[in-house]
Amino acid sequence: MKRIEKTFAKLKSNDKKGLVTFITAGDPSLEQSATILNALPQSGADFIEIGMPFTDPMADGPAIQDSSLRALANGMSLKGVIKMVAEFRESNQDTPIILMGYFNPIYTYGTEDFVNDAADAGADGLIIVDLPPEEDAELRVPATKAGLDFIKLLTPTTKGARLDTVLQNASGFLYYVSIAGVTGTKSANIDEVGAHIKDIKAKTDLPVAVGFGIKTPEDAANMSKIADAVVVGSSIVQNMQDNQKDSNLPTIIENQVSALKKAI
Amino acid sequence: MTNIAQQQETNLNSFTNGPDENGHFGIYGGRYCAETLMPLILDVEKAWHDARDDDAFWEEFHALAKDYIGRPSPLYFAKATTEHLGGAKVYFKRDELNHTGAHKINHCLGQILVAKRMGKTRIIAETGAGQHGVATATVCALFDMPCTVFMGEEDVRRQSPNVFRMKLLGAEVVPVTSGSGTLKDAMNEALRHWVANVEDTYYIIGTVAGPHPYPEMVRDFQSVIGKETKEQLNEKEGVLPDSLVACIGGGSNAMGLFHPFLNNPSVQMFGVEAGGHGVDTDKHAASLTGGSPGILHGMRSYFLQNEDGQITEAHSISAGLDYPGIGPEHAYLHDIDRVNYVSVTDDEALEAFKLLSKLEGIIPALEPSHAFAHVIKMAPDLPKDHIIVMNLCGRGDKDIFTVAEKLGIEI
Known part of the structure; x- marks a missing residue:
């Protein structure tokens, strides 16, 4: 069984919901980023999303935009992201890692090379924001072949026939974007999200994780009632920005993550 | 049978079928x-x-x-320019006379x-x-x-x-x-x-x-430029142009001029990118001459980027050309060699800006000044019956401050 599937199965058998935490690779510094990544599982992260920084993150709000630019200024690259994953896997064989980002750096790296290198390093899935179903075959087919799950984004506008289109070829889990907007901005309307997830669940057996706009343990608690997992990104990244000079940064992030985990 | 076969052949050889569905x-x-x-x-x-x-x-x-934009824009025979350059016959498509000046x-x-x-x-x-x-x-x-x-x-x-x-x-x-x-x-x-x-x-x-x-x-809205040009030149000269010249940032004015002529094989086309300080420096906006294929802003095209696929800064004296990408149809026309893409530097564009103002009494925008700089390069070596149409796609009022600053003049 693949790591993502196994983790969801385990959560389900314990009657628990999952916590997905997002960090940008290389932010706020290369060293701190690796330290924080390695500590995420024991703080309570069931899944880890690693942002692959890009100069022009068109679906992200200010917090993740800034973290991407910081990471790039620190010299982070796709090669660096893959190396971080490989080093993480030296001590952790259980926590799934999902790489999230934009297509251009992957296209420039070489699509086939990238999926093979990412899979070899121990990554489990990909979320590529600017590859809708109309354009995703170019990466999805080799990624699936390399053993990576190709995780689809569903949004408040993914309704009717569009929902069927997006669900085709989805694997791993579904990432439900709870607001029409960029990361870390508005808060979601939980009733609308709940109703939409119900429609989605009627059409697929894949687990559904909800993200975008989930900031506090309270948000996470509410969202975990209607989803299989919740994703927290911008507020963790923002916390890193606010405390990047603090030598206790890893502990600050550990505390934030364990508070989120306790809430769900 | 013949008709269908002919039509199929025409379609196969057409440069105007794109995009696909x-x-x-x-x-x-x-x-x-x-x-x-x-x-x-x-x-x-x-x-x-x-x-x-x-x-x-x-x-x-x-x-x-x-009635609102003022179309059709005139096709103007630039007599003074033609005499000054001493070669090809130069026409300007006057889209700078449109309402709002471009x-x-x-x-x-x-x-x-x-x-x-x-x-x-x-x-x-x-x-x-x-x-x-x-x-x-x-x-x-x-x-x-x-x-x-x-x-x-x-x-x-x-x-x-x-x-x-x-x-x-x-x-x-x-x-x-x-x-x-x-x-x-x-x-x-x-x-x-x-x-x-x-x-x-x-x-x-x-x-x-x-x-x-x-x-x-x-493209289809801008194609009004090329369609009018075709008719107007036919009226004045009874022929197709030999060369079309237009500046390119994203490429809208060039696409509008070129598209109606793509299937006329005798018509040569020149897209002029902004070479900034030179395409061999890191300060230019020439995505085709100095960039590589990539994905940004919803499209696959050519972009200025580093070896990690991170988008780099564009530079041009002309803010309208200062974009690190280019429209996808230009990327295609570049790869199949239907259009020639060239570049001119900030300095060449500035010289062209001054020359056009004095020769014709038309202050061009810095964007078409790039196109004119290429006309200055190509026209002298061409025969006198060679007809160039350049898209004068914007007027220069907005640029006088930039130009004055560059020339060290206080206004």
Whole structure:
């Protein structure tokens, strides 16, 4: 069984919901980023999303935009992201890692090379924001072949026939974007999200994780009632920005993550 | 039988079939968008295709193009230029005489008519030099629709007259500080805003770029330039032009001039990119000459980027050409060698700006000054019966401050 599937199965058998935490690779510094990544599982992260920084993150709000630019200024690259994953896997064989980002750096790296290198390093899935179903075959087919799950984004506008289109070829889990907007901005309307997830669940057996706009343990608690997992990104990244000079940064992030985990 | 066979052969050899149904020109173009936008992008495509097939839509477009924009723009034989250069016969397509002073108004008018058909009630746009922002604010005033224009902080500073114009026209101008604070960031910010306002908002993209159907739609609105040129030159000279020359940032004015001639094999075409300090430096905006294929702003095309696929800064003396990408149809025409893409430097464009002002009494924008700089290079060596048509796509009033500063003159 693949790591993502196994983790969801385990959560389900314990009657628990999952916590997905997002960090940008290389932010706020290369060293701190690796330290924080390695500590995420024991703080309570069931899944880890690693942002692959890009100069022009068109679906992200200010917090993740800034973290991407910081990471790039620190010299982070796709090669660096893959190396971080490989080093993480030296001590952790259980926590799934999902790489999230934009297509251009992957296209420039070489699509086939990238999926093979990412899979070899121990990554489990990909979320590529600017590859809708109309354009995703170019990466999805080799990624699936390399053993990576190709995780689809569903949004408040993914309704009717569009929902069927997006669900085709989805694997791993579904990432439900709870607001029409960029990361870390508005808060979601939980009733609308709940109703939409119900429609989605009627059409697929894949687990559904909800993200975008989930900031506090309270948000996470509410969202975990209607989803299989919740994703927290911008507020963790923002916390890193606010405390990047603090030598206790890893502990600050550990505390934030364990508070989120306790809430769900 | 013969007819069908002939028709099939013509279609096979046609350069004007693109894009395919998914918006691809060869491998370029497409729809590389966040899922939130996809249903809306598909709606825009449907509304545009319905409009394209509706005679009433074109009647309204052409009536306003005539009485509001002032089309057709003249095709002017540049006698003094021709004599000065001593070779080819040079004509200017005078799109700088349009209302608002540039070709941008052509696609703004077309797009706002599409937005109205979709029942959208507010408009957003990105702008670099401010020409597209002014043109968008203008059609929004005309149709009484609220308008928000995203403009890089750096461009707000260097194009202050256009910021003031947009505000006079009733638009809200949002300075963009994210990223590098230039045109590409303004486009990112407009896309982010659109994602959050999909219900009521239409995005008027300012060039033949972005996700399908924008490259096709903007091209078809701008093709009025090439269609008029074909008729006007036929009237004056009874022939097709030998060469077409146009400047390229995103590539809207060039696509508009070139497209109606793509299937006339005798017509040579030159797209002139902004070479900045030189394409062998890191300060230019020549995506085709100095960039590589990639994916940004909803499309696959050529972009300025580093070896890790990170987008790099463009530079040009002309804010309207200062974009690190190019429309996907140009990328395709480049790869199949139908159009010649060349570049001229800031300094060459500046010299061309001065020369055109003195020779013809026309102060050109810095964008078509790039096209003119190439005409200066090519015309002297060509025979006297060789006809060049250059798209004079914008007037230079907006650039006098930049030029004065560059020349060390205080005004």
